[in-house]
Amino acid sequence: MINSNGTTNYAVILAAGSGERMGFSTPKQFLKLAGRTVIEHTLAAFQDHPLIHEIFIVVSPKDRLYLEELLLKNPVPKVTRILGGGATRKDSSWAGVGAIPADALDHANILMHDAVRPFVTRRIITETIEALQHHEAVDVAVPAVDTIISVDDENFIRDIPDRSALRRGQTPQGFRAAVLKKAHELSHADPDCSVTDDCKLILKYNLGDVFVVRGEEKNIKITYPEDLFLADKIFQVNSSALxxxxxxxxxxxxxxxxxxxxxxxxxxxxxxGEHYGGRMHGFAASSGCDVSNPEDVRLALQHVMQTEGRIDAVVNTAGILRSGRLADRDPADIEREIAVNYLGSINVVRAALPLLQATRGGICLFTSSSFTRGRSLYTIYSSSKAAIVNLVQGVAEEAAPQGVRINAINPERTATPMRVENFGPEPPESLLTARAVAEATIKTLFANFSGTVVDVRRSSASL
Incomplete structure (x- = not known):
């Protein structure tokens, strides 16, 4: 498969590290975060990107069997090669370059990426590939925010460079494949070459310019135990626009x-959904289906199964919003809000999961921007929305072997009856339309990802 301009884009995922600096027996790329191993999160970013055609994974021979088992359980269709890694990063990089067919080199790009950078974004990948239309090599970097010092052998400061010109390198690094292969070949014949960074190889042998694409602070490399805690927090609050x-x-x-x-x-x-030909079945408390009652939910889904013979997707938008200081609220009112907003979603998920296995279907629940921080006067609502995110992330892992996907829609302020009842009239231009949120919901139902918080913002809404 190639781009319309005749170029094939290969992603080489470098996963041969031992993780010694972690101090764990399991290499860091195979540690679990947010329901999946780190490398699975990384692979998903490249699998889901429309400009990536093939993925090569470079792995230590001792970890190959484990990686193959992961890919059997959770296939990544774009992975076409699993390659043995070398003793150094440069050796592993060379393994990736060498796997590209010789007759494809002149019409191929390579993106070298650390397996332990699971937060790489679609924008970074896109801009790296686009930059390769004009440059032989591309790096990804963010500004240096700390003062950088250079020291001598005795730990005395030798220099303090001007940090305005300094950047912290990330990955992916992008290259025209023929150029990178030539750089490696020159390094093999150079006994004085101790370069470990592919971009530096390009500069060392004067093979072209290296353009810099803006990275992102969250595109961290998981190297030390402290990074695991940071990564876990990023996963907890991470969201993405559709x-x-x-x-x-x-x-x-x-x-x-x-x-x-x-x-x-x-x-x-x-x-x-009806406009685009979906076979839609709707239920609500006003029609006798209370999501806080597991039996109501079961009977509703049973009715659909009896009518249609299958269910492809389930959406739960049911929710209530009450305000007031926690100390002043009636306990029964609190319990009702929790029952609808949180237990209702649990009831829907539990009843839907067995039915969706046959169709490898999708579930969408709803959170809100308040899930990242509790809000005064809305403590029950905001905490229940935080619970929805954790529910989605946990169930995504449990449901993955059956092929069922579950995600959380996170719309900003939306023009709905519930909002009008609680906040009164607001300028229409300051609110999302319910139709825009519905569009994002339907797209998410049939997207390939799972366990994700999908942001819906006015700037990204097309309806």
Whole structure:
């Protein structure tokens, strides 16, 4: 598979590290974070990117069997080669370069990426590939925010460079494949070459310019035990905008069940789904289906199964919002808010999971921007929305072997009856439309990812 301009983009994932600096017996790329191993998160970023055609993984021979087992359980279709790594990063990089067919070199790009950078974004990958249309090599970097010092052998400061010109390098590093192969070949014949960075090879042998693409602070490399704690926190609050997503027509002839279907976002999902040919089934408390009652949820899904014979996707938008100081609120009112907002989602998920295995379907729950920090006067609502995110992340791991996906939609302020009831009239231009959120929800239902918080913002809404 190649781009329209005739170029094939290969991603080489460097996963041969031993993780000695971690102090763990398991290499860091195989440690688990947010339901998956670090390398699985990394692979997903390149698998889901439309400009990446093939993925090579370079791994230590002793870890090859474990990696193969991971890929059997959770296939990554773009992975076409698993290569043995060398003693150094340069050796592993060479293994990736050498795997590209000779007749493809002149029409290929290589993106070298650390397996232990799981937060690489679609923007970084896209801009790296785009820059290779004009440059032989591309690095990814962020500004140096700390003062950098150079010391001598006795630990005295020798120099303090001007940090305005300094950057902290990240990956991926991108190269025109033929140029990088030539750089490695020159290094093999150079006994004085101690370079370990591929970009530095390009500079050392004057093979072209190296352009710098803006990185991101969250694109961290997991190296030390402290990085695990930071990565875990990033996963906890990490979210992504649905930049493209499957076309809405993917819902055509799909059987979709919507809870909370008679108002706001739920109603918009029903209407948009029907417009694009979905076989939509809606339930709500007003029609006798209370998500806080497990039996109501079970009977609703049973009705759909009896009618359609299958269920392809389930959406739960049901929720209530109450305000007031926690100390002043009625206990029964608190319990009702938790029952609908949190236990309701649990009831929907538990009932839906067995039914979705046959179709390898998707579930969408709803959180809000308040999940990252509790909000005064809305403590129950915000804490229940934080619980939804943790629920989604945990269930995503449990449901992965059955092929069921689950994600959380995180819309900013949206024009719904619930919002009007609680906040009164607001300028329409300051709010998302329910239809825009419905579009993102339908796309997410049929996207390949799972365990993700999907941001919906006015700037990214197309409807």
């Amino acid at each position: 930049e493209d997503g499957p076309p809405l027509r993917r819902i055509q002839d799909k059987v979709v069940t919507v809870f909370g279907a008679t108002k706001g976002i739920g109603q918009a999902v029903m209407e948009l």
